[in-house]
Amino acid sequence: MSTPTTARLLKPQSIWRAPELSMRFWPVFLRNLLVWRKLAIPSLVGNIAEPLMWLVAFGYGMGALVGQITVNGQQVPYILFLASGSICMSAMQSASFEALYSAFSRMHVQKTWDGIMNAPVSLDNVVLAEMLWAAFKSLFTVTAIMGVMLALSISHSPKLLVAWPILLGVGITFSCIALIFNALAKGYDFFTYYFTLFLTPMMFLSGVFFPLEQLPQAVRVVADWLPLSNAVALVRPLFMDQWPTDTARHLVVLAAYAVGSFWVALALTRKRFAK
8 A cells, every 4th residue: 555655756747847957968968069070060061051141142132222221220231230130040040950950860860869868867958958059059150150240341349249148048049949849849840830930930020131110010019029039139239339228128038938948848858758
């Protein structure tokens, strides 16, 4: 006959319990880094090629037609406006791709996570490592793109040094969001919904290509609370050698998305592995 104490011990733990994290995530992070080093150059070229094509095609092509654009009462070249938004978009896309396709491959196809958890490494720490690795990899991408932008003399503001940790935070936010879909996915095709129905509309509603003031008021209300909108609002003034306004609000929004999404992603991943 079971006692109340035994019953409590046998009771399944909630998937929504607080994350149980430790430094055991670090070897998993290093493992991903060592694997990536073998293909670092092709991976980096692939990640920066598309955003640079956007920058050249729209920045120089459309920029010649648009000319100057008004941002916070200041006239700036359209290519600077686009560059400051597209680098946030690049952080979003790079982190999302790694936390979806690459993480899913390790989790579901290669069963790498199962092998790792045969060691004294919990699922919570594996998910944390995947999230941080995706964000760190996106930082490599945006650093390379920022170097090209500096070479093209798009901006030489010393405040760009502040943009670097902000872009790391953007990578963390979107890797957390992407891990939710990673936990739900049955196959690679599932990720098409995420990119088509979530990321692509966000690109056009977050002030990357044109000012948010051009949007209808009802759409603007929603756009103001999108994570990419808040990322762009933090980074764009730094490209213009200005400090962003409402910094605390933008940081809180990004942090809320990151913490909330990580919690949900971890819960759904626990549910997936409990089956």
